[in-house]
Amino acid sequence: MTGGGKRSGAAFPVLAAALLGALALSASTGPVPISFRAAFDAIFRGTDDTAARVLLSLRLPRALLGALVGGALASSGVAFQALLRNPLADPYILGVSGGAAVGALSVALFLSADASPLLPLCAFGGAALSALAVFLLARRRSGVSPERLILMGVVVGAFLNAVIMLMVTLAPPGKVPGALYWLMGDLGLGTPRRVAILFPYVALGTVLLYLLSRGLDLLLLGDHAAFQAGLSVERVKTATYLTASLLAGSVVAVSGLIGFVGLIVPHGARVLVGSGHRRLLPAAFLLGGAFLVLSDTLARAASPAGELPVGAVTALAGAPFFLYLLRRNGRRS
Amino acid sequence: MSGRVRIAVARRFLLGCLPVVALLAYAIDRPAFAADRFPLALKDDRGVTVRLAAPPRRVVSLAPSLTEIVFLLGRGGSLVGVTRFCNVPAAASAVPKIGGVSDPDVERIVALSPDLVLCTTDGNPREKVRALEEMGIPCFAVAPQNLDAVFAAIERLGVLLGAADRGSAEAGALRRRARLARRSSRDAEKPAVLFVVSTAPIIAAGEGTFMDELVSLAGGRNVAARYSGRYPRLSVEELVAARPDVIFVAGMAGVERFPEEVTRWKEVPAFRDGAVITLDGDLVTRPGPRLVTALEGVSAALADWRTGHPKAPAESTGGKR
Numbered sequence: 001m002t003g004g005g006k007r008s009g010a011a012f013p014v015l016a017a018a019l020l021g022a023l024a025l026s027a028s029t030g031p032v033p034i035s036f037r038a039a040f041d042a043i044f045r046g047t048d049d050t051a052a053r054v055l056l057s058l059r060l061p062r063a064l065l066g067a068l069v070g071g072a073l074a075s076s077g078v079a080f081q082a083l084l085r086n087p088l089a090d091p092y093i094l095g096v097s098g099g100a101a102v103g104a105l106s107v108a109l110f111l112s113a114d115a116s117p118l119l120p121l122c123a124f125g126g127a128a129l130s131a132l133a134v135f136l137l138a139r140r141r142s143g144v145s146p147e148r149l150i151l152m153g154v155v156v157g158a159f160l161n162a163v164i165m166l167m168v169t170l171a172p173p174g175k176v177p178g179a180l181y182w183l184m185g186d187l188g189l190g191t192p193r194r195v196a197i198l199f200p201y202v203a204l205g206t207v208l209l210y211l212l213s214r215g216l217d218l219l220l221l222g223d224h225a226a227f228q229a230g231l232s233v234e235r236v237k238t239a240t241y242l243t244a245s246l247l248a249g250s251v252v253a254v255s256g257l258i259g260f261v262g263l264i265v266p267h268g269a270r271v272l273v274g275s276g277h278r279r280l281l282p283a284a285f286l287l288g289g290a291f292l293v294l295s296d297t298l299a300r301a302a303s304p305a306g307e308l309p310v311g312a313v314t315a316l317a318g319a320p321f322f323l324y325l326l327r328r329n330g331r332r333s
Numbered sequence: 334m335s336g337r338v339r340i341a342v343a344r345r346f347l348l349g350c351l352p353v354v355a356l357l358a359y360a361i362d363r364p365a366f367a368a369d370r371f372p373l374a375l376k377d378d379r380g381v382t383v384r385l386a387a388p389p390r391r392v393v394s395l396a397p398s399l400t401e402i403v404f405l406l407g408r409g410g411s412l413v414g415v416t417r418f419c420n421v422p423a424a425a426s427a428v429p430k431i432g433g434v435s436d437p438d439v440e441r442i443v444a445l446s447p448d449l450v451l452c453t454t455d456g457n458p459r460e461k462v463r464a465l466e467e468m469g470i471p472c473f474a475v476a477p478q479n480l481d482a483v484f485a486a487i488e489r490l491g492v493l494l495g496a497a498d499r500g501s502a503e504a505g506a507l508r509r510r511a512r513l514a515r516r517s518s519r520d521a522e523k524p525a526v527l528f529v530v531s532t533a534p535i536i537a538a539g540e541g542t543f544m545d546e547l548v549s550l551a552g553g554r555n556v557a558a559r560y561s562g563r564y565p566r567l568s569v570e571e572l573v574a575a576r577p578d579v580i581f582v583a584g585m586a587g588v589e590r591f592p593e594e595v596t597r598w599k600e601v602p603a604f605r606d607g608a609v610i611t612l613d614g615d616l617v618t619r620p621g622p623r624l625v626t627a628l629e630g631v632s633a634a635l636a637d638w639r640t641g642h643p644k645a646p647a648e649s650t651g652g653k654r
Contacts, residue, residue, distance in 0.1 A: 182534070300568060305560050306565030
């Protein structure tokens with residue numbers, strides 16, 4: 001855990017500006033040229049030409065989806081890191097990713113052609129089921145310990161990985177690539193409808209986590225200390241686990257598996273605002289959103305070979321940036 | 334090479350002018366011809382020289398396209414092993430399976446004691462082929478990168494399998510069909526064409542693919558050729574910006590239709606006019622004889638488009654609905 005200490009109060013305006021700037025940059029980048037004037041008309045006067053429709057039904061939904069997904073992943077990562085008291089925890093550590101992958105591949109393999117609308121639903125189902133399974137397996141009468149959660153998560157994850165490999169190997173040719181691409185992480189599915197579907201889940205999840213923030217602070221001190229401080233530890237753990245899994249599962253369902261954001265953005269946010277969760281959670285949401293929107297813009301614009309998978313860009317562009325952030329912080333403290 | 338061509342030309346001439354003499358010549362020529370060539374040493378596409386003492390009688394094919402070619406050459410009876418993807422012609426399904434293209438089972442192949450294995454350099458793992466060669470099994474690799482190379486490969490496999498005449502005849506017939514399919518497109522309007530191998534996500538066939546070649550041979554302009562990479566992935570916006578007149582879908586299970594959220598972009602002429610054509614995915618991705626069938630399909634579709642868009646098309650404003 002990086003030390004809290006005195007952080008400038010300017011962090012939040014800067015982060016909010018970064019997110020807005022990222023959204024604007026994303027909305028102004030793309031192969032169809034859209035003038036500032038056309039964008040203004042599209043948003044405020046309701047014009048209906050190609051430029052307006054590209055802006056309103058492709059670019060803005062995609063940018064907003066990126067903000068929601070990035071924010072949700074970062075928040076979920078913060079929660080898992082506190083719950084498991086492990087800086088290496090991320091939203092996918094406890095079987096969510098494997099469950100989502102099996103759900104997505106099942107659609108591709110067992111349901112007939114053009115069942116792709118069902119894919120998010122089944123991915124969500126798979127993620128929820130495996131997260132629940134890990135939780136129930138790890139729970140004992142005395143409660144849930146981080147060690148058992150991680151152990152069960154790893155075992156269930158390994159099992160699901162084997163299932164994934166079997167499915168990919170035994171699948172008839174041509175059936176799998178779509179699902180695999182989807183699993184690599186893709187914000188291209190951003191439609192106004194998907195954004196509208198995802199929004200309540202993310203809103204509910206992040207608000208719940210925010211309400212749990214005092215509990216998360218205490219969890220970091222250890223179960224015993226938290227209990228001493230008057231916290232009903234098991235209830236906080238259960239609520240945190242279910243909320244963070246809900247966030248991760250709903251996000252996986254609309255965007256596939258986007259790595260790195262949920263693992264590293266929480267650390268970056270900690271450098272900026274300290275590790276008190278009341279500040280850390282909103283900061284991580286804003287930073288995660290801005291970061292993913294920028295990564296997606298880069299994924300769309302940077303490559304001459306069409307689109308890159310955004311999951312590759314997050315790590316490729318993000319790793320050096322966060323290394324810098326963490327090293328700088330390390331030198332200071 | 335030139336000797337074989339000369340013989341083929343001579344034979345065609347005889348067949349055309351003097352059928353009786355030709356038949357006689359054929360009957361006399363054939364056994365002598367085969368004996369001429371064996372023992373034979375032929376360089377494959379890796380540069381490896383493959384030596385055969387006699388026409389092979391137990392052949393294993395490691396790719397669907399090669400299986401198709403072997404049957405085309407009339408040597409399907411010599412196949413003792415094929416991949417699980419070899420489904421054309423129907424008789425290929427009855428041949429024992431040796432695994433897939435990327436995961437052939439070396440032990441199973443060796444157990445079949447083949448005297449020749451046919452493989453490709455862009456699909457079969459190199460180590461597995463090397464393992465077979467170390468067991469003393471001759472492996473002949475074919476890797477045609479364009480239509481002409483496919484025809485040449487058919488001729489070479491004809492020589493290798495002791496069916497040289499059949500090979501040059503079939504290759505000649507395919508060349509004629511390809512020429513015919515191309516003829517209609519000369520000096521015609523060049524529609525903007527997008528050829529996709531997947532509809533969700535949109536993955537297009539770019540430069541260096543057979544699909545790109547088919548489009549340009551049929552007189553179209555592949556809008557995905559400007560991306561680097563053979564299979565660029567496009568966003569919906571890139572598709573809208575490219576405005577293809579005709580879209581071909583290489584049909585594979587599961588991804589044949591565009592989702593409604595893509596097809597509702599009527600700025601794209603292909604969506605507006607319903608010019609989205611599904612072709613059998615095997616046809617356009619297997620470097621075998623049926624590429625010509627695919628070329629005929631693409632060519633016919635573009636001809637259809639041209640009849641709907643006579644020269645100097647009055648460009649309607651996009652997006653008008």
